[in-house]
Amino acid sequence: MEYKGYKIEHKDNKVIVEGVLDFDPVHVFDCGQCFRWIKQLDQSYTGVAYGRAINVKCQDAILELSNTDIEDFKNIWFDYFDLGRDYSYIKEKVMKDEIMKEAVKFGSGIRLLKQDIWETLISFIISANNRIPRIMKTVDEISRTYGREIEMDGGKYYAFPGIQELSGATLEGLERSGAGFRCKYIMSAARVIDEGQISLGSVASMDISDARSYLMKFQGVGPKVADCTLLYSGTKYDVFPTDxxxxxxxxxxxxxxxxxxxxxxxxxxxxxxxxxxxxxxxxxxxxxxxxxxxx
Missing domain, CATH: 1.10.1670.10 (Helix-hairpin-Helix base-excision DNA repair enzymes (C-terminal))
Structure with missing residues (x-):
């Protein structure tokens, strides 16, 4: 069947999407924008997003998503992988000089994921003064401790916990995740959202300056974490996260x-x-x- 310019097929618990350009899983998942995707021996990636666990392969413009169906592809993965955007056009717009031409050529398969803004906020609070392997381990431990268990191909995965799950967490429990001094920031973020003091749903309608300032009301959130939260949740694209x-x-x-x-x-x-x-x-x-x- 056709869907928004792609030919898609559901077969053996997989969705196969033909005609996917500018998509290299290595570039997408290892470029620093996400922390839940693990490279497998066959060069595919397995990860968790929006309470689902899937495996992703992409080769010769064919995207293969395992452990999903057409409904979830339309409702979740089409937007998550930003498949509605023409990245050849984006590349033309940013290749303003030889530096950018080289950078775009090197990371030609990057697509910006539209991640859940709550998970993105907490993940980048954890990222402050931290290295990617440690961030990944911490996010995984928080999900194991507080998130819902998901099964895929006999393996166990864990959804990122929601606001209420983390608002009920204890400092001692969070510290076991390895988040260190960031634990108090995670607990505070969950509680002020749960109590209605801050609404993550409000930032999309704000301009960049107001959205950044609004997110910086959270403890532990400076300009870089705010900008990462806006960019990697697909909320704002005219930010330039700078550390x-x-x-x-x-x-x-x-x-x-x-x-x-x-x-x-x-x-x-x-x-x-x-x-x-x-x-x-x-x-x-x-x-x-x-x-x-x-x-």
């Missing part, structure tokens, strides 16, 4: 001198405009894999 490392990358590639966080944000806003988030992800992946800006 100390991204700052060094921009100084090395563009400024050729020290630059302030404000200068970098202004440059990204003016230079990349509404596509700043896509540009950041191509640059981030390219720089991290090639150790640009590393000390």
């Amino acid at each position: 100390v490392w991204v700052k060094r990358v921009m100084e090395e590639l563009y400024f050729k001198r020290e630059a302030s966080f404000g200068e970098i944000q202004e440059f990204a806003r003016d230079y990349f405009g509404e596509y700043a988030g896509f540009a950041q992800q191509y640059l981030f992946y390219y720089a991290r894999q090639n150790r640009i800006g590393a000390k």
